[in-house]
Amino acid sequence: MKLKKIEVFSKDELETIHSATMTLLSELGIKIDAQDTRDLLKKNGAIVDEDTLFVRFPESMIMEKLKTVPDSFKLHGPDGSFSFEVNTKSTRFATIGTPVKIRDLNSKRGVRKSTMADTIEQIKIVDSLENIVCSHIDVWPNDVPYITIHTECIYQWVKNTRKPYGLGCLGKLASQDMMNMASIIVGGEEELIRRPRFIGFMNPTSPLHLPKLMTNGFAIFTKYKQPTIIAPEAIAGSSSPVTLAGLITQTNAEIVGSAVLSQILNPGAPIFFGTVSHITDMRSGNSAMGSVEMGLITTGIAQLARFYNIPSRGPGAGTDSKVLDLQNGYERLQTLMLAAQAGVNYITCAGTYEATLVEALELLVIDDDLAGMVQRTMEGISVNEDTIGLDVIKKVATSKTKGVNFLAESHTRKFMKSELYMPRLSDRTRRSTWEKKGSKDIIERAREKVNQILEDHQPNKLENIMEEQLLDYMKQVQSRTFDDYKEAEGLRVDSITLPDGIEIKSNQK
């Protein structure tokens, strides 16, 4: 049988968390900045306090709206040739994180600011990997002006991969650009809605806050039915209670409230029941993504996702290490394995380290191998007449030849690939062979694979008309100012601070 899922809540405890969530949502609710979103929720049965901006959700309304959330959906690459399904039973692996730096041994500190060239390389590598099915805007192109990052990235996406792409729901203007460009690429809005290409991510701000920029973008993603990850990043002890049950109840309210909003915006819009929540390190005040508690939180959220019958997203391959060392290795596999065992349907963060702030392309190819190992583990042991193989045991054991083995048996050939996962990068050779091949460690072997992929990668050939339309669209976006964005989003701010502290100022184009 397949491996049993691990659980952190008993049935009663799950009901207790659900019930506390309902209390929180109906008695306090979620603070929602956007007037139009508050009005829409009010029209659908929510109770709004216009002084505090808190929107309260009655339990009956919540349970009614959750009924239309799909339990499965498919995602497609730009030309539709590659696709995968996410459902409440799947185990898929993807990137995502906020790497603003990249590992580069030629730079003095071993890392440097990431650029568009790195973003492109990451897209190409994910395109070539077996187990990692989707890349997202995660390797941040620091050399591209903020207001055109989404359009530049989409252009590189369509040129360099067969796989879907993930983008943040950062405002209505940018999100609409994403849909417009995708519609050009796939041949119309109808096709985009029918066979989604993008994964959005919408992060409520803990505790219990939905900022305007997020709900503005979320409305666009749900309108076009592009599956959107609702993923609070609460940090136990600083942006949520230190108790894991407290954190999970609070973030459950944030996710469920957002899920209700998605179904009011567009019934049947696909969403992921997500989490990236972790803990505060009580020595330094830093967030700790490689912590075992992150795994427990992820397990709890995955269990709640199954309770509501919604596909889940959670982090794996998370580590706080600053280098590619043992800590990096044990934390990434531990969180990856735990996420899979928890039954997370879409496991993210491949290729990152230092709490996802840094990317290493070497880790991306290693994570692909780890994902294969984890997937094999989850398959468990298949038991039937064929796999028990009494006939082959009898045949080999009674062979007249002195000294026999199973290697050349048809049974071995038939089952070896399904029974044994063959990692591509792990070294299992004898020492002399390993020495002959240059005594390379896993990082060096991974680097070689990265170089090979980049050397072999063939970009997609775009139709001239489509490429012209895309370039025209990008030109229009380039002519916008930061103030155009602020106006479109109804924001009265001089700057926006992105996760990890990048500040975009008003005078910046």
Added chain:
Amino acid sequence: MSIKEKIQELVIEWDEEGLKKYCQLLLKNEEAKASDLLKIIGEVMKFIGDQFELEEIFLPELIGSAEVVKATIDEILDPAIRASGEEKKTMGKVVIGTVESDVHSIGKDLVGSFLFSNGFEVYNLGVEVTADQFISKAEEVGADVIGLSSLLTMSMDFQKHVIEELKKRGLREKYKVIVGGAPTTEEWADQIGADAWADDGIEAVYKIKEILNKN
């Protein structure tokens, strides 16, 4: 489909009966000589060996193919070559076995398969092979190389024993001796006066070619 393509297909499919019948038919209809078929099979095994080294196929696929080919050579082609009075051309003859007091066979069998896939004529004597058995077989078949395997530190000494026995019988210079197995090392091979040491099957092929000047 050429003869080579057909043979390659049968070998890759592990179709032992099919390969035997096909070779018999070609011989009967005088479409090919046994020595030509042997050469073609050698090329096919070289291709499969290369695929293995490139990690395109896995060990069972290589070993299984080698066994299919070996059965055809032993039962069909060798008798035909002998009957025609032709001389069989190979890379060399190797007698291999696991030494006395040791029953570990898989590593040594792999070495045998690799050698066979690379065009050597292999006489695999099995496990717990005594010095006398090694030497008698080598004398009988006119071997070029004797390969001694050992997986136990306890049995390693018997590798030395075979070399000493060769010396005693005045036959040491007649054969090249290669040793291997998990506990053995290059230093050990030097110490007991072996001609070569190999850490795995692929290396054994290179080392044997080297000591026979066939590289």
